[in-house]
Amino acid sequence: MDATEHLEASLAAAIALANSFGAEWSQGRRQLAGDGGVVEAALRLTTNRVVVVDDSALTEFAEGGKRLYRALNLLADGSVDESAQELNELLQATRAAPQLLRQMGSPWHLHFSAPGVSEATGWLAEFTTAAAMLLGSSDQQLLRACTAERCDNLFLDATRNHTQRFCSTACQNRTKVAAFRARGA
Template structure:
């Protein structure tokens, strides 16, 4: 595994968690509140392993995910200083502290949570750290907000020329159909 693969997985999961717990609209539909299954699915994006989220952890994820979304949305909208301030607040609240760990039979890897923090704070610390590392790179402008009406989702532009405007083909198609209908009498 390339060292940057884990960072990319964490960043993808951070955006997914923020979208799931912070966006009001998703692909033209109002988004419902996050649930345990959706949080567990997001965590599998980073670890590929199953994580058991209970009601207490869900409440922490809901609050932290909304804060993460707010920070990422500021970055995507070009308010870099305000987004960085929000990320710093989240890093402090989650007690993010990088340290190397090695579970039995596994190689060393970097965790971003201080010992003894809750499951949610540990993951939120990792996701906030991944977002902070993106902000500290030359690629932070790849974090974008979908341009479709009634879609608040954020995404990382993976196109070669960095011109992606929509989070999905569904939003792109909705926008094209709306433009066509507006032109046709």
């Protein structure tokens, strides 16, 4: 995985974690309280391996996910300065400190957390750094909020012409069916 792919994976994981704990509605359903499974699914997006999350870390992931959602939602709404302020506060709270590390038999790789922080704080530092890098790039306008009714999910528009409006085909289909029914009524 090259550096750009890792950043994209970290950003995808950040958005997934943020949606899991920050969005009130997701794809037409009221969002349930997140559990270790949603955290593990988000982490799997960046590691490509199964990561087991200790229940004691869930509260920290939940709080961090809510803060990330707030910051990313502000960015998607075009409130860049407010988003930057939220992200800066989260970067400070997680003590994000990029450094190169190598584990036995592995190549050097970049970690974003300071020594001595919890595993959850380390992951949140990485995700916040990825979100901050998005804010500082020309791609920040690709972060969007789903336009479907009863969906508060955020997503990165990956379409070629940058016109994606929905976080998923489920939201797109629900919207099209509702419009069809409204025309027939």
